[in-house]
Amino acid sequence: MKTPPLLLFAALLFWGWLSDLLLVGAVMGALLEITRLTTFRWELDDTDFNRIWSFCVVLNLVLIGYVFTNNDAGGINGMFHGKTLATAANSGVLTAIRFLRWLPMTTFPFIFAQAFNERPSVPLTAVSLVLRWRRRHGDRAFAGRYLDISHSYFFVCLFSAGVHTNNGGQIYFWGLFVLLAWALWFVRSPRFGIIPWLLALSAMLAIGFGEMAGLNRAQGIIQNFNAQLISYFISQRTDPLQSMTSMGRIGLLKLSAKIVIRLEPRQPGDAPAYLREASYRNYATQKMTWFAGGGTKDFEPLTVEQDDTTWNLLPGKKAASRVNIACYLNGWSRELAAPEGVLPLPGGCARLENVPPYMILKANQNGAVLAAGRGLLMFDAAFGRGASLDSPPDVDTTNHYDLSVPTNEIPALQQVISEMQIPADANELERRRRIEQFFANHFTYSIWQGTDKLATPSTTPLTKFLLTSRSGHCEYFASATVLLLRQLHIPARYAVGYSVHEPRGSGFVVRERDAHAWCLAWNRTTKTWEDFDTTPGSWIKVEGARTAGEEWLADLKSWITFQFAKFRWRQANLQQYIFWSLIPVLVVLLYFILFRRRGKLRRDVKNKNLPGAPWPGLDSEFYQLEKKLAARGAPRQPGEPMADWLERALAEPLLNDLRSPVRELLRLHNAHRFDPSGLSAEKRQQLKLEVTACLEKISTADTAKKLR
Amino acid sequence: MTPANLAAARETYRRIAANIAKIIRGQDSATRHLLAAMAAGGHVLLEDYPGTGKTTLAKALAKSIDAQFKRLQFTPDLLPSDILGVSIFDQRDQQFHFHEGPVFTNILLADEINRASPRTQSALLEAMGEAQVSVEGERRNLPDLFFVIATENPVEFRGTYPLPEAQMDRFAMQFTLGYVSAEEEVAVLTAQEHHHPLDELKPAATLADVIALKRAVEDVRISHELKRYVVDLVSATRTAQGVQLGASPRASIALMKTAQAMALFEGFDFVTPEQIQKLAVPVIAHRLVLEPQARFSGITARGVVEEAVKKVKVPA
Structure with missing residues (x-):
């Protein structure tokens, strides 16, 4: 091996230490370094190396298969090993991490074969199927080229050591530096003295250090960079505690046509018009943000039924409609440091059925249901008119959350109310009807936000929307309506979620651009919260008008990924069996790799005795x-x-x-x-x-x- | 049963071989190889140490068949025109006259062929391949019997231009004479005690006999199975370990033709596997290009061919 003595040993120790495989690393390193002490060697030819390499590849495939099935079935992990969902849900990342972390182990046979080979290098043709194929077909360009892979293996160890979780970056950085310096010391140019070499090394160290610090800072900046903004504009995830609107911001609202939810009603006509993710009670006019009015602690864990898959949100409520919902959880909980997401639920949702068994669900007073996990989630929701998870309006308590109106918005609201000319004796329904009419008659939907609604010290964007521009997107309508309702003594809340209107097959699809905001208005007679939407119905058209021609292609892709995700989801507990059924295939593959040469010879012999070529005189006595x-x-x-x-x-x-x-x-x-x-x-x-x-x-x- | 022409050809061979044996002692197998190459229409490259009798063998052959013999010593300053000939302007009749070079002969001994420049070498090699030369745009045919015996010194490499692989391929056979046993060498001394026996050598066959011999070789039968065996042997060298460039189809042709000649010499009217096996090394080995690594690990071209002969299933 060309690497200096003990370098590989040190690298493997370093890798083992960072990957919690210290003993394995030490044994592997010792096995490699022992070649310097003994003269024992094998005589391996190119075919042997081909086989060993193929073996390593198969080993890696098996490992990927194993990690994939073992890990991705987060449910199984969670159920049998009592692990938290947080680890299991990260499966995709974990698969990659574990695979990369074990790379020095799975490629070890190859380096080991090189170390104990008479000629300490491996044929170039072994590592590439293309070259192997070309060689078999008579191309000799790469025949006889040999490669010492000990340095490559050294880098594999360093790389794998970097894929660790249990230690900070500092240790890795310094370990990497020491090992690289060690390796470089032995290949330094004799033209320069030690001082220039040390200077160059220090420069490298300084650059590396600077870059590491820079990366850390960049990561910090990105993490702190208005997470809500990113969440709203990029991944459209909903924070149940607050909803920062984009009111008063300039520019075109852009939401993609990505399909985020799929609905499958059990019976035609069962589909809800809205899927609510969260509702909010408190409007902070300076920040243009709606707050839920409680904290994280506001979330109470829900209890699951005996069967582990049914969650009774409202025990006793009769729910006539049922719909199957497939959505993607893509949120992140800072408190748990784990992925979680808000479930889009139909209004008046009473029961969740067929929820994957390991789920943890929590709900707050505003009817938002948080689920821990990431990725696809499928469940059935039973819902109907009437009671909902939301707490009743707190009009009687000191907080008056559901009737509170920011003082600086009151003048504008009053002006608008006077414009509506609501009779003093009008009941709540009449008042709501008046508001609805007012918006329908005087307001237009617009996704373009100009400077006309920009906040100034004296006026808020909402004021401008109500009095001057009279056009805006759903957040304006919803916010204004909530405040108007409250001003008219009707308890109201600001709801965020999706509008369901695009049929696809027997169900519906919901795109990211179908994200919507509307109101919840309290009906004192039925004592329920009712959806109240004043956004002009044209908004769907306006959003849809931006459809790109090739949307069907994206939809197809989405459909395929969804089917795959669904398959994986449904078959979660079958994955183990899939893995086990793969094993015979791999065994057969391995057999062919190891005994291919013999098989070929036998074939040759067979060809020679083809019945088509009977040589004369074979009947000779x-x-x-x-x-x-x-x-x-x-x-x-x-x-x-x-x-x-x-x-x-x-x-x-x-x-x-x-x-x-x-x-x-x-x-x-x-x-x-x-x-x-x-x-x-x-x-x-x-x-x-x-x-x-x-x-x-x-x-x-x-x-x-x-x-x- | 044996056709008359084959019998006559066999007789011609016996006479020539016996005649040569008078001069060259203990080289029966080399003589047979040499004659097989000549009868098969190929050329021979002798690689051997100086003084082992290469030139004498060539001379003895030439004298035995009453053919024209020319010898050409290859040196670095030898020019193609020194081999092929040159047109010289004649003052008297105001015309160019072509003066034939040494290549216009029956038997040509190209001594130390690797000492001439590649340009000169290729001039000769073209003549060998095509049995014709083009001088000043005019094509001139060589005589019916044109047989080149080239020699090479395997020990000295300074100032030589080793023949490229493509040109090695033009030689039907390459073999060595080697040192004879002490007894034989004493006999050689005795024979030359007073004068060189070559001076007294009488022709044993006419040029026409030899041309008839060449024709007769073409009549020696070879079965399809053995043709297949020849091809299998040659292609086995292409996939052998340590070989960078295997033998060409030209090798297959040469192996078949020389095997036909050898079968004729050995008294067969058809080729048997033994003849193919015996000729495999001298016909194939010099055409192989080994990988540099293989050469250092002790693999030789000869070894590769011998291995192929051992491995490929012989029809029996």
Whole structure:
């Protein structure tokens, strides 16, 4: 090996230490370094290396399969090993991490073979299937090129050591630096002294350190960079505690046509019009943000039924409609440091069924249900009119959350209310109808936000929306309506979620751009929260108008990923079986890798005896003679011509007399076999008779010998 | 049963071989190889140490068949025109006259062929391949019997231009004479005690006999199975370990033709596997290009061919 003594050992120790595999690393390192002490070597040829490399590849495939199935079935992990969902849900990342972390182990046979090989390098053709194939087809360009892989292995160890979780970056950085310096020391140029070398090394260290610090800072900046903004505009995830609106911001609202939710009503017509993720009670006018009014602690864990899959949100409520919802959880909980997401639920949701068994669900007073985990989630929601998870309005308490209106918005609200000319004796329904009418008559939907609604010290964006611009997107409508309702003494909340309107097959799809905000208005007579949406119905058209022509392609892709995700989701507990069913396949594969050469030879032999090419003269009686002589202890080698072999076979003194007649016979036999004009019938007969005679002579000689 | 022309050809061979044996002692197998190459229409490259009788063998052959013999010593300053000939302007009749070079002969001994420049070498090699030369745009045919015996010194490499692999391929056979046994060498001394026996050598066959011999070789029969065996042997060298460039189909052709000649010499009217096996090394080995690594690990071209002969299943 070209690496300096003990370098690989140190690298493997470093890797083992960071990956919690210290013992494995030490053993592997020792095995490699032991080659410097012993002279024992194997003589491996190119084919052996091909096989070892193929073995390593299969090993890696098995590992990927194992990690994938073992890890991704987070549920199984969670159920059987009592692990938290947080670890299990991270499965995709974990798969990659574990696979990369074990890389030095799975490629070890190859480096080990090199270390114990007579020539300490591996053929270039072994590592590339393309080169192997080209070589088999006669391309000799890469034949005889050999490669020392010890340095590559060294880097694999360093790389894998970097894929760790249990230690900070500092340790890795310094370990990496020391190991690299060690490796570089032995290959430094003799043209320069130690001082320039040290200076160059320090420069490298400084650059590396600077970059590490820079990366850390960049990561910090990105993490702190208005997480809500990113969440709203990029991944459209909903924070149940607050909803920062984009009111008063300039620019075009852009939401993609990505499909985020799929609905499958149990019966046609069961589909809800809205899927609510969260509702909010408190409007902070400076920040243009709605707050839920409670904290994280506001979330109470829900309890699951005996079967582990049914969650009774509202025990006792009769829910007539049922719908299957497939959504993606893509949130992140800072408190838990784990992924979680808000479930999009139909209003008045009473029960969740067929929820994956390991789920943890929590709900707050505003009807938001948090689920821990990431990725696809499928469940059935039973819902109906009437009671919901939301707490009743707290109009009687001191907080008055559901009736509170920011003081600086009051003048504008009052002005609008006077414009509506609501009779003093109008009941709540009439008031709501008036508001609805007012918005429908005087307001337009717009996703473009100009400077007209920019906040100034004296006016808020909402004021401008209500009094001057009178156009905006759903957040304006919803916020204004909530405040108007409250101003009219109707408890109201600001709801965020999705509008369901795009049929697809027997169900519906919901795209990211279908994200919507609307109001929840309290109905004092039924004592329920009702959806109240004042956004002009044209908004769906406006959003849809931005559809790109190739949307169907994206939809197809989404459909395929969804089907795959669904398959994986549904088959979560079957994955183990899939893995086990893969094992026989791998065994067969391994068999072919290890014994391919033999198989090929056998094939060659078969080809030679093809029935299509019957050589003439194979019926010669001479073969009986050959058989007889071969049985006496001198079988003919495959490459040995008959004449040479006869000299050997007839060397026995006992067969002295036979020599010249057999030679004569061989001439006849050769003519029968190799002369295209063949033997005459007479000579053919002669061959037959003389062979019989010779056979008899041998038998008599044998019996005579025995008698003696 | 044997056709008359084959019998006559065999007789011609015996006479020539016996005649040569008078001069060259203990080299029966080399003589047979040499004659097989000549009868098969190929050329021979002798690689051997100085003084082992290469030139004498060539001369003896030439004298035995009453053919024209020319010898050409290859040196670094030898020019193609020194081999092929040159047109010289004649003052008297105001015309160019072509003066034939030494290549216009029956038997040409190209001594130390690797000492001439590649340009000169290739001039000769073209003549060998095509049995014709093009001088000043005019094609001139060489005589019916044109047989080149080239020699190479395997020990000295300074100032030589080793023949490229493509040109090695033009030689039907390459073999060595080697040192004869002490007894034989004493016999050589005795024979030359007073004068060189070569001076007294009488022709044993006419040029026409030899041309008839060449024709007769073409009549020696070879079965399809053995043709297949020849191809299998040659292609086995292409996939052998340590071989960078295997033998070409030209090798297959040469192996078949020389085997036909050898079968004729050995008294067969058809080829048997033994002849193919015996000729495999001299016909194939010099055409192989080994990988540099393989050469250092002790693999030789000869070894590769011998291995192929051992491994490929012989028809029996």
